Amino acid sequence: MTRTWFSTELETVATFWRLIRRDGVTLGFTTHDADLWFDGVLHRASPGMVPSSIRKSAGFEADSAEVRGTLTHDAIAAADLASGRFDGAAVRIGLVDWQTRETLLLHAGTLGSINTEDGQFSAELVSRKAELQRDPIPRTSPACRAAFCGPGCNLNAAVFTREMAMTQMDVTANTVQLDETPDAGTHAGGTLRWLDGPMAGTTMGIVSVSSAGSVLLDAPLDIAIPAGARVRLREGCDHTLDSCATRFGNAVNFRGEPFLPGSDLLASYPTPSS
Template sequence: MSRIWFAQPLETVATWWRIDRRDGVSLGFTTHDGDLWFDGLLHRAAPGMMPAAIRRSAGFDADSAEVDGAIAHDSISADDLAAGRYDGARVAVGLVDWQSLEHEAIYAGTIGSVTQDSDSFSAQLTSRKGDLARDPVPRTSPCCRADFCGQGCGLSAARFTHEGVLTAFDGTHNAVAFNSTATPAQLLGGELRWLEGPYAGIAMTIVALAGDALVLDQPLDRAMSAGMRARLKEGCDHTLATCASRFGNAVNFRGEPFLPGNDMVIRYGLPS
């Protein structure tokens, strides 16, 4: 957009921000006193929420931003913040002309840490420039570095994803049991995404087995009942033996299981 903002003594400009959560929910807000519809999303008036500060630089240093707000709007609740529904969500902040609806994004990033204090919250935003600080060069490892059914693995995620129905819930051991076509052993190390219930949309990792039940990495402190549906993705221990025997995918194995380790450096020759 070629518009120059704040070029006139009087402008009809408001701030907007958009939140795309990892569970597929998108929320839009604006500092205008009325709701605004643009970019395919209704941005609701939320004068209690304001970007505290936005710093942009021309270099490679990550830009910083922060959003402060009140937990007053129906779209943002203390329970959702505590459940981590906003962790890692994508955020865009910009300006909008509330008469012509011309708009432009001035910041894009993800939500990092969220702090909560009674009826208010503060979200620290991480700029996309932060990706430039990541080292893209892979390191050698005996196990596969690729994400299961992700880039480099080559297997279809749909093939190893199943829908299950909750049959038992054990809040003491943080374990759940499902009626599914996949066995618990196949699901170990995989992912569970709730489709119904108080955790709908939230993904959890299956870290252990308790008999036929699945132990999850996040606490289950809300009431749950049998019959709730979830999407279950099988897991992989990232070893060459499993990749070859269970999945028949050794050709795409991203690891070096036969590469000598650091202990080779301290070895010394022995007389024959």
């Protein structure tokens, strides 16, 4: 039997919202005055985090919603928001009966833009209907449009991924030294994912590898990362046809048009010398 919510004068109902980060961490919160366990997730009591009104429509336009709150809960820190740990996280908002644990899902989507100011944060919630506005038709490009080892590229990521350990770190230069020296030619443009320490689950881009073996990263390092922290390195790809054919032997899956004339051909005109 389907429940009719708010059909009586007194209801044991609270609001919940759940975040599923891209690194696999799931966080739950509720407006109830005590922690609630349901759907296999512990939802922490956090009355300061309240979703605004949720607008839903039967059309194709994206539904709108927003969450506001204070940065008082240990699970959501300003440093984590600034470092991008919550970027693109999946969001679920709904109602829960804190006596029976019966739930009703009101909104499903992802986190959009996040703003922080004076200990307060606000996050735009993008509904799944926003995917209907995405243009599914790829545009031509001289470089490969597929993500390295992703769909379309079809290379096995395990072949180009290795686990290492950090031995030294220079926060000022934003570089790390590893117990093995990665190849500068293959790892430039790759990624480094932290497996241990305070930044575990965070992925950073590799800008370059020096001759001394220092790996320059594109995101700030946490000074609290201990020596010996494990990392997972994945090689990079410059997305050119030459690299795809000679380095990877994967030209059959190249997702680009390097020999297609560009717009400059349309603007050209004959000259006496031609």
